[in-house]
Amino acid sequence: MEKEDITAPYHRNIEEIEKMPILDRTMTVCPECKLVIEGIIYKDGENVMIRKHCPEHGWFIEKYWEDYDMYMKMRSLNYFGRGIDNPNYAVTGENCPFDCGLCDRHKSHTGLANVVVTNRCHLSCWYCFFYAKEGEPVYEPTLTELKHIFKNLRSQKPIPPNAIQITGGEPLLRPDIEDIIYAAKEAGFDQIQLNTTGIVLSQKPGLAIRLRHAGTSTLYMSFDGVSKRANPKNHWEIPIILNEARKANLGIVLVPTVIRGINDQELGQIINFALNNIDIVRAVNFQPVSLVGRMPDRLREKQRITIPGAIKLIEEQTHGVIAKEDWFSVPYAGGINKFIEALSGEFKYDLSIHFACGAGTYIFLDSDGKVIPITRFVDVEGLLDSLQKAVNEMEGKNKIERKIIALRTLMGIKKFIDKNKQPKSVNFTKLLLSIFIKRDFASMAALQMRTLFLGMMHFQDEYTYDIHRVEKCDIHYAMPDGKVLPFCTFNVFPEVYRDKIQRAYSIPSKEWEAKHPGWTYASDKYHRDVKSLESNELYKKTYLEMKDYLGVMNKVQMPETIIEKEVEK
């Protein structure tokens, strides 16, 4: 049977669509006027779609998830978290998503707190609306103000966030970035991510060491592909950045934004690139593009890719080495934390985000160069099911009875692990038991050092908007006025949240210029010397000497072929 065009589900008539099986109902917004309207999630062949009707602007059809089977699998482990006991904005949230702050209705505590430290940037990417342009105010909270924000986040009850992402603009443009990172450490954050292009690190040798020393745990670094075409942002600087991070022993999370037709053909190559640098790359976090703002319908339909869409491309490009069955939604991991919490009586992260927001898996690179996803030797579903049963059984029991239940459960863990299939270099049963028993960071870190975490995080836009997703969001932005906002209200409705609040707390351009003599918007900008960067030995070594762990470097896509051609030119 001929394969249907990927944009076909957008162009059926509404009578046909209304006959399709309904999977869920939610509330969403009209992309044009923001009227809150019903969203109907339905099955269209393999795809899961969302349809909505605005009385003023008509029908909107959008892809919600590109795989029905995965949708049903992930949906089975959706649960509500506890929210926060001391919400910053004392309203009930009946006008969601325009009551944000966080409100009483929000169902997840802050898991990862984003704090914007500047809106100045050294790049001017065409798709980014966020950086300060000529004459616009500069948003750059002082160190004291940032400490106030960190303290606010850490006072969340009952579970204060222990992961923070310092973001911008480009945070490395701030001369006091080390002090900011140390202040976050002092406030009690364990995991401090620095969201950066990394370019400044390639210009300032030793800065990576200073940042690591200040408390940075990982660089959260944009990396849209292996080729120049897919990754014009930092392709040339990446080899130097990796080298600097290696010297500092500073882990890196590669963050590709996936756009269909732009870089979706390089997903397998990105994972292969990460495996080639597994000594320093801890994770790849793919972000299917969020098409915020107005754009022509046809273009949106062509560029739209969802989590399962990217997962299926990875399966295809890695020839099944990393298959769609290897992925799980984030709430799956919540079961592990619930078990530890019920056993210890100590609050643990809820990980209660909506199942459609994120997915992940671990892959192991064995000593013989074989890549093994965790699901090939661990019955993850069986294991989580057994942990959940133990949590239920522990309810209302005394301390000793709880320990007996936990012990019995832990003794049974072995049966979920196939020793013959696990990587030769790993004793997974031992590792897992030490995570449960010691309950410390070192055990988890030991697991990370042997693996590569693959994640997917799909942020929403007005077309895919689902209020059930936003009320469960645990990736938040802390604002200068004390509010805390979910990622998908902060970025999807910038006119009433992100831009509005930051504009109010910004420093007018004239004042900024007066306080920083000689500074101009142009002086922040980065100018690349391509010739010199390409002649660097590290550049050639990084891109030309890669091993092919996944069979992804075919003739058409081989980056070295592209590089050689361009060098010849």
Next chain:
Amino acid sequence: MNKDDINTNGFLNDLNNNEDFNEIIEIDGNQYRVPYRKVKEITINVDKKDLIDMPHSTRLQYRLLLNDAILRARVEFIKGKITIVYNPTDAVNRKPKISRDEIIKILNENGVKVEKDKIEERDLDYVEEIYKKQFEPQQIRESVPYGYTKEEWKKYKDAFWSKVDKNNKSKLESFKEWQKYYESQHPDIFNTIKEKIKLKKGSNGKGFWFHGI
């Protein structure tokens, strides 16, 4: 006033009108930039029919919030009540301003009739009533760990929170210890002498997000 000056985000305009205004406030000896001081709050009782239904009330709230001079808006369909905190035209600050009549005009444009005698207005101290409250929110409920009852939690919660405080302090101490070790590994950067410092097991200076507090 030159038009171009006004376009540079109103800075010169506001500076001329409010040249003594200082955005910086002090709380417990720390200085913070806060753009507003005395603002106004109006509460308007309206006919529920004008609000149509809850989705339209929500959209009206969005439309009000689009105006930078409206700092807060709550449209309560069930109560037929609209509450708006705004930066009035006579406020001393450098931010966009709006008058009560302009707000009424926006409401009228959105189909909401406003009777002037049904408007209650009060002055509001932005720093005390909004800024500080958002930074020090009230606890409205108390969650308990999974698998525990409220009674059990009551018995050991004080001990638990003091343990958390203690852990936070010791985490920072072990991080500082790790920093010394790290400095010794990079004498060229930190001007230190390379020496043998032994680290405690697990003190790698990194953290992992998975485990919570």
